[in-house]
Amino acid sequence: MKWTEFADWGRRVSQWAQDYHLTIGSRPVRAQTEPGDILNALPAAPPEEAQPLEDVFRDFENIVMPGMTHWQHPRFFAYFNSNAAPASVLAEFLTSAVAAQCMLWQTSPAATEMETRMMDWLRQSLGLPGGFAGVIQDSASSATLAAVLTMREKALDWQGNRAGLFGARALRIYASVEVHTSVDRAIWIAGIGQDNLVRVPTDGPVRGMDPAALDAAITADKEAGLHPAGVVLAVGGTGTGGTDPIAACIAVARKHGLYVHVDAAWAGSAMICPEFRTFWEGIEGADSIVFNPHKWLGVQFDCAAHFLANPDDLVRTLAIQPVYLETQGKDGIVNYSEWSVPLGRRFRALKIWFVLRAYGLEGLRDRIRNHVKWSHNLHDRLAETPDFEIVTAPVLSLFTFRYVPEGTADPDALNLALVNAINDDGRIYLTQTRVGDRMVIRFQAGQFETTADDVAMAYDVICEVARALIQ
Numbered sequence: 098m099k100w101t102e103f104a105d106w107g108r109r110v111s112q113w114a115q116d117y118h119l120t121i122g123s124r125p126v127r128a129q130t131e132p133g134d135i136l137n138a139l140p141a142a143p144p145e146e147a148q149p150l151e152d153v154f155r156d157f158e159n160i161v162m163p164g165m166t167h168w169q170h171p172r173f174f175a176y177f178n179s180n181a182a183p184a185s186v187l188a189e190f191l192t193s194a195v196a197a198q199c200m201l202w203q204t205s206p207a208a209t210e211m212e213t214r215m216m217d218w219l220r221q222s223l224g225l226p227g228g229f230a231g232v233i234q235d236s237a238s239s240a241t242l243a244a245v246l247t248m249r250e251k252a253l254d255w256q257g258n259r260a261g262l263f264g265a266r267a268l269r270i271y272a273s274v275e276v277h278t279s280v281d282r283a284i285w286i287a288g289i290g291q292d293n294l295v296r297v298p299t300d301g302p303v304r305g306m307d308p309a310a311l312d313a314a315i316t317a318d319k320e321a322g323l324h325p326a327g328v329v330l331a332v333g334g335t336g337t338g339g340t341d342p343i344a345a346c347i348a349v350a351r352k353h354g355l356y357v358h359v360d361a362a363w364a365g366s367a368m369i370c371p372e373f374r375t376f377w378e379g380i381e382g383a384d385s386i387v388f389n390p391h392k393w394l395g396v397q398f399d400c401a402a403h404f405l406a407n408p409d410d411l412v413r414t415l416a417i418q419p420v421y422l423e424t425q426g427k428d429g430i431v432n433y434s435e436w437s438v439p440l441g442r443r444f445r446a447l448k449i450w451f452v453l454r455a456y457g458l459e460g461l462r463d464r465i466r467n468h469v470k471w472s473h474n475l476h477d478r479l480a481e482t483p484d485f486e487i488v489t490a491p492v493l494s495l496f497t498f499r500y501v502p503e504g505t506a507d508p509d510a511l512n513l514a515l516v517n518a519i520n521d522d523g524r525i526y527l528t529q530t531r532v533g534d535r536m537v538i539r540f541q542a543g544q545f546e547t548t549a550d551d552v553a554m555a556y557d558v559i560c561e562v563a564r565a566l567i568q
């Protein structure tokens with residue numbers, strides 16, 4: 098294929114994309130394929146000769162699309178939504194057309210300076226104080242890894258990268274059971290080890306960590322000769338929205354001189370609405386905060402906003418400068434590759450710029466407020482419906498429930514069967530989670546094109562499929 102054919106294909110692809118999104122609601126949300134269907138439809142060997150793009154495009158529609166779960170479907174109520182507002186898709190089109198490597202200021206000055214400006218726009222949008230600087234990471238997992246590495250290096254007086262961890266006292270990191278598995282993996286990769294991730298008891302699945310228990314755990318470790326290094330806090334945990342009491346936990350961490358990272362990957366977007374900021378009261382005391390504009394803010398995957406009270410700690414942990422990466426003769430510039438584990442970087446700031454301008458903060462707030470309101474409506478209706486029980490109350494737009502008709506012998510099996518039957522039905526998509534020892538069904542609303550009617554349909558589908566299940 099040549100660039101001279103690009104515009105024709107570009108028009109065709111954009112027409113396809115518009116049609117896809119305008120009719121997406123008529124597709125089953127979750128892919129209805131069996132394992133291996135797509136693999137078997139793809140030739141086992143690569144082509145030796147060039148093939149017409151016409152054929153490739155036809156196979157995309159016939160082979161690939163039936164095997165897709167539709168993340169932009171307005172009745173996708175599973176996991177957390179990964180929104181791609183049309184303005185951000187256009188920005189990604191431009192980013193991939195220009196295809197610049199944005200690792201250093203000089204390899205793409207506009208990308209670097211746009212990133213600085215966009216991270217400050219996001220900082221203001223969330224109501225964070227002016228002291229925070231920011232960088233865009235590929236994912237919240239990467240931001241959490243960078244934060245855990247920073248905790249490690251600070252605790253080891255910046256000797257870990259050089260000397261390794263051999264012979265050092267065991268470092269200890271504290272988090273509740275509600276934090277995301279990306280925290281566990283950051284601790285594995287940082288060489289700290291799962292055994293040194295201390296699970297601080299919570300006040301229940303939604304309330305988060307007990308600050309007195311955090312204090313006691315750190316004190317006990319110090320007395321035992323272990324080496325506390327940092328605390329990871331959750332705002333809006335993935336399972337049930339578990340949120341640690343940020344101000345009180347940060348006060349404990351400060352008392353012990355520990356670095357604090359806050360994972361608000363999903364809930365962070367909602368902080369553009371001032372009325373929700375009570376969720377993370379005291380956040381200005383954190384050292385490091387991550388949230389994913391690629392979840393609830395409409396910015397096409399991938400885009401994780403990482404704020405730092407003192408970026409020098411992060412740069413001291415991650416920067417490495419071989420001669421070929423030095424930027425000659427320019428002082429005061431930022432090279433964002435020194436702020437992250439990967440060297441190469443995409444131009445991610447462009448899609449933030451497009452989204453914030455195309456919708457405005459008010460347009461984004463409207464969407465988030467509606468999701469929260471509609472989710473509360475569904476919660477209220479299910480709470481009043483016989484045979485259903487609410488397990489965890491709404492945290493923003495997320496709550497969990499169970500179907501427990503009288504005489505249910507095995508409620509876990511019944512609720513798993515219900516989730517599967519709902520997803521086979523295809524009109525909506527839900528996932529399950531565990532609360533204590535109970536299997537529960539999770540609901541959250543967060544898709545940009547979702548309407549009140551879509552959430553009302555969720556109620557009808559849940560009740561209809563549930564009743565049919567015990568007939």
Ligand SMILES: *Cc1c(COP(=O)(O)O)cnc(C)c1O
Binds near residue numbers: 236362
């Ligand atoms: C989604 C999510 C993550 C992981 O985000 P990635 O960007 O996929 O790494 C981490 N923490 C929480 C609370 C999340 O909701």
